Amino acid sequence: MPNSGGAAPIRQDGAAARFGRRIALSLPLLPPPQKNRSPPSDSSPETQAPAGRTSTEKTYRFEGPEGERTLGDLFGDRSQLAIYHFMLTPGSHQQCRGCSFIADHIDAARQHFEHADLSFAAVSRVPFRRIEAVKARMGWTFPFVSSQGSDFNFDFGVSFTPEDIAAGRAIYNYGTVIRNSQDMFGVSIFVKDECGAICHSYSTYHRGAELLMGALNWLDLVPKGRNEAAGPMNWVRLHDEY
Numbered sequence: 001m002p003n004s005g006g007a008a009p010i011r012q013d014g015a016a017a018r019f020g021r022r023i024a025l026s027l028p029l030l031p032p033p034q035k036n037r038s039p040p041s042d043s044s045p046e047t048q049a050p051a052g053r054t055s056t057e058k059t060y061r062f063e064g065p066e067g068e069r070t071l072g073d074l075f076g077d078r079s080q081l082a083i084y085h086f087m088l089t090p091g092s093h094q095q096c097r098g099c100s101f102i103a104d105h106i107d108a109a110r111q112h113f114e115h116a117d118l119s120f121a122a123v124s125r126v127p128f129r130r131i132e133a134v135k136a137r138m139g140w141t142f143p144f145v146s147s148q149g150s151d152f153n154f155d156f157g158v159s160f161t162p163e164d165i166a167a168g169r170a171i172y173n174y175g176t177v178i179r180n181s182q183d184m185f186g187v188s189i190f191v192k193d194e195c196g197a198i199c200h201s202y203s204t205y206h207r208g209a210e211l212l213m214g215a216l217n218w219l220d221l222v223p224k225g226r227n228e229a230a231g232p233m234n235w236v237r238l239h240d241e242y
Contacts, residue, residue: 056190056198060152062145063128069145071152071190072198078119079192084212085158086144087185088124088134094136099185100214101236108143109214121145125153125183137240156203158184173205185209 047063060071075081086103087096103122112121121143124131135144153159160170160182170178178184187207192198210216219226228234 020024056200057157058151060147060150061146062123062150062152064143064145065132072196074119074121074143074145075190075198076119077193078114078117080118081190081192082120083156084117084120084122084191085120085153085184085186085188087158087181087183088126088130089181090126091150095238096108096185097236097238098233099167100138100238101215101233102209103138103140103142103212104239104241105139105212112144117215119143123147125150125159139236149197153183157205158186160184172220176206189211196240201220 015166021152056071062069063072064076071081074083084099084102084106087099106120106122115122123145125147127148130147131144135141147153154161157172160172160178164170165180165182168177172178172184173186184205186203187209188200189202191201192197216226225234
């Protein structure tokens, strides 16, 4: 696995240790954030870890249009940061339809939430030139950076080495064993205090990301609902393929 370096590195003992660190987030160290709506009724409890607080002492480095960026740089002048772990795998030309469906909602939403002290960035571990091509095709304008050469995706449970997959150690969504895909998707939330210290406060994976799919909320109001007789979201395409 690549080593991103940085001061006061978190000890890395393989997939089991990374899984243990993520499980620690479920401890109720902080009161859970107030919510105005509940998650989907058929979401399993494992899809959303209660709010916790884990110090992020490792220095993660990303590549963006301005060159190298740190996790702290992605906050800009705000104290909260949402990261969408976009599912793109190095060496593959496939573009995740589900991630793209979520991404189509982001630019509209961030016009508003950026005024409520929240910054946003999508992250994938493919080379930045691949990200630029995806953004250009889709017309997205939100920040989207590459974590290539960094442990970031592995540490936050959305990328897995072939060795961990083969050994059954690739743990996703707080307990699901991944058998094939080296990359998955999810959302992680970070906060930065007045001294610049960064903490990881929350992550959600799989069905937990459904809250970001605004189009489904519209479909939930109509008689046919999500129209999924042929399977969940079977009708979803990249928006230039309809």
